[in-house]
Amino acid sequence: MEVVMYTKNGCHLCDDAKKLLAEMQSEFPFQLIERDIYKNDEWLEKYHLAIPVVEMDGEEVEYGKITGIPLRKRLLLKIGNT
DSSP: OEEEEEEOTTOHHHHHHHHHHHHHTTTSOOEEEEEEGGGOHHHHHHHTTTOSEEEETTEEEEESSOOSHHHHHHHHHHHHTO
16 A cells, blocks of 8 residues: 655655555554655645645545544544455
């Protein structure tokens, strides 16, 4: 399973989200892929006001202040459907 987080350097919300997602990896087996929005014009245009953005299966799960609750629900559903 892959979870994508759109981020940028110097973003404290991104740092907080990364720590939270790292903690969740001990409970759920997923690979965290970080994408710096400044490395792709499309990402920058789409996410520059919303980061961090957490995406799973190509869908935005949560953005801004990441609590992990929507992602946890999505991961539980995914595990239950495999």
